[in-house]
Amino acid sequence: MAGNATTRFSNVSLLSVASTLPSRVTTSIDIETRLEAALSRLDLPRGLLQRVAGVLERRNWASGETSDDATVSAGVRALAQAGVEPSEVGLLINTSVTRQHLEPSVAVRLHHGLGLPSSAINFDVANACLGFVSGMNLAASMIESGQIKYAIVVNGEDADEIQVNTIDRLLKSDSDREGFMSEFASLTLGSGSAAAVLGRTDENPAGHQILGGVTRAATQFHDLCVGSVDGMFTDAKALLKGGLDLVVSAWKEASVEWNWSTMDMYITHQVSSVHTNAIIKAAKLDRHRVPTTFPRFGNVGPASIPITLVEAQDTLNKGDRVLLMGVGSGLNTAMMELAW
Numbered sequence: 001m002a003g004n005a006t007t008r009f010s011n012v013s014l015l016s017v018a019s020t021l022p023s024r025v026t027t028s029i030d031i032e033t034r035l036e037a038a039l040s041r042l043d044l045p046r047g048l049l050q051r052v053a054g055v056l057e058r059r060n061w062a063s064g065e066t067s068d069d070a071t072v073s074a075g076v077r078a079l080a081q082a083g084v085e086p087s088e089v090g091l092l093i094n095t096s097v098t099r100q101h102l103e104p105s106v107a108v109r110l111h112h113g114l115g116l117p118s119s120a121i122n123f124d125v126a127n128a129c130l131g132f133v134s135g136m137n138l139a140a141s142m143i144e145s146g147q148i149k150y151a152i153v154v155n156g157e158d159a160d161e162i163q164v165n166t167i168d169r170l171l172k173s174d175s176d177r178e179g180f181m182s183e184f185a186s187l188t189l190g191s192g193s194a195a196a197v198l199g200r201t202d203e204n205p206a207g208h209q210i211l212g213g214v215t216r217a218a219t220q221f222h223d224l225c226v227g228s229v230d231g232m233f234t235d236a237k238a239l240l241k242g243g244l245d246l247v248v249s250a251w252k253e254a255s256v257e258w259n260w261s262t263m264d265m266y267i268t269h270q271v272s273s274v275h276t277n278a279i280i281k282a283a284k285l286d287r288h289r290v291p292t293t294f295p296r297f298g299n300v301g302p303a304s305i306p307i308t309l310v311e312a313q314d315t316l317n318k319g320d321r322v323l324l325m326g327v328g329s330g331l332n333t334a335m336m337e338l339a340w
Contacts (some may be wrong), residue, residue, distance in 0.1 A: 002021035004214040004253045004256055007140055012140040013207030013336060015082035015150075019310040020070035021297070022059035031167070031187055038170045042177050054273030058161050058190030058298030068106070070193035071156035072113035079114070082197040082204075086115045086340055090148030092122040093139055095131030097227075097301045098158045110154055121148070128225075129269050130328030131155065131302035132194070133336055139198050150199045155303040158240075158245065159189035161229045169231060185225070186232045188272060190298030194306035194340040196272050210321075214258070216250040218242060225329040240278060243327040248282050250333050258337065263289065263322035265312060269327060270294035270304040279325070290314075302328075316340045 001058055028049035030040065039046060049055050061067065071094075081085060092114070094107040107122040112314065116122070127134040132155050139151035166186040169175060201209050221242040225234040266285055268276060270293050280287050291312040293304070305324055316322065322339040327333045 004250055006212065006214050006254075006257060007137060007141070008212035009140050009144050009210050011202055012198060013109050013201050013204055014199045014210055014211045015204050015207045016073045016078045016086065017194065017196040017306050017309050017313065018078040018081060018308045019192060019303070020074040020250040021196045021307070022061045022065055022070070022191050023177070024060045024062040026060050027057040028055055034167055035170060038175060038180065042175075042180055044177070044180065048184070050189055050273065052272070053188045053315065055188045055298050056295045058159070058188070059193050061158060067096070067156035067191065067193055068109055068113070071096075071110055071154050071195065071301060073155050073209075074193045074195040075110065075114050075152055078195040078197045080330055081200070081266070084150050084197055084199065089116050089120050089150050089152055089153040091114060091118055091139055091142055093135040093151065093153045094122075094124045095127070095135040095153060095155045095302045096124070096157060097126070097128065098156060126225070127332060129299075129301050129304065129329035130326045130332050130334055132305055133324055133326050133334045136184040136198065136210070136336065137213070137215075137334070138197065143198060143200060144221055149203070152195055152197050154193070155301075156193040157191050157301045157303050159191045159298075162227070162232060163189060165229065166231050166270040181236065182233050183231060183301070185191050185234045185236060186227075188294075188298050189232075190300045192297060192300040192303045192307055194303045194310065196306055205255065207286075209339040211337040213324075214250055214254045215332065215334040216221050216246060216253075218246045218331045221331045223329070224299060227329070229320055232268055240275060242273075242331055243333070244278050245280060245326070246281055246331050246333045247327060250335065251283050254335065260323055260335070263323045264320045265316060266290045267305055267309050267312065267322060268325045270297070270308055271299050
């Protein structure tokens with residue numbers, strides 16, 4: 001059944017993207033060492049995080065570092081790279097899963113930290129790991145409509161609390177293999193921050209034009225991955241199948257209007273080697289055009305796509321075609337094309 005929502009933009013560009021990574025490195029060996037008692041009791045092999053997920057290490061905020069401060073830092077650098085003054089920004093969208101409290105929004109602290117004017121709209125948008133792309137799409141729509149000139153989309157994730165809670169729970173004597181595997185994905189999470197500045201193409205000819213894209217939902221799978229700071233519980237097998245089916249169906253429908261089979265680069269949401277390999281195979285992508293950051297940074301939630309773009313952007317040339325691809329718990333998928 002047709003289900004894609006298609007968006008096209010004619011005068012919106014990505015002007016810059018920047019990231020801030022934590023200074024503390026946590027290896028998968030470190031985590032499995034902390035879980036030694038549970039692995040022994042459950043007769044589970046060592047090296048699961050590396051062999052199954054392909055995650056060698058991830059970043060965590062060190063003492064004195066916070067995701068909010070790091071997000072402000074990324075935002076400051078993104079604005080400077082774009083040549084945009086804070087006073088010119090008309091919109092800030094925070095797309096973080098991480099939040100220290102329910103009220104007020106995370107966006108207000110970031111708005112203040114970036115020194116944005118009182119005229120700048122600010123709010124949070126939550127869409128699991130798809131949040132950053134959703135935020136970019138919304139910001140692009142507001143720029144295209146003429147409501148604002150410049151927007152900054154930001155994200156900051158902190159995986160510390162959920163990983164500590166997960167490890168503590170898995171070490172309890174009543175935890176079993178099924179419970180361990182349902183929380184396995186929590187052990188692959190990493191921390192990090194990112195920011196992107198968007199503006200009008202005609203006023204910023206050096207930018208990277210956002211051409212548009214598609215979104216598609218399969219919300220019958222809303223309970224396959226449910227998380228909070230206490231823990232994230234996932235039916236990994238069903239989630240992979242549901243997500244893959246969703247991406248493939250969206251991809252096939254999009255092919256009628258978009259030619260995405262020969263992109264110069266595919267920036268995918270970073271989950272694991274299993275997920276990346278499955279998407280590459282299903283969409284018949286050129287593996288050499290799919291950069292990966294999950295081995296070093298793990299799954300940084302919505303920040304994964306912009307962080308990966310930051311890491312890969314030096315290899316892009318003017319005129320290259322770039323496709324941002326993501327799947328978020330729920331399930332939702334989105335694909336957005338950039339002309340670099």
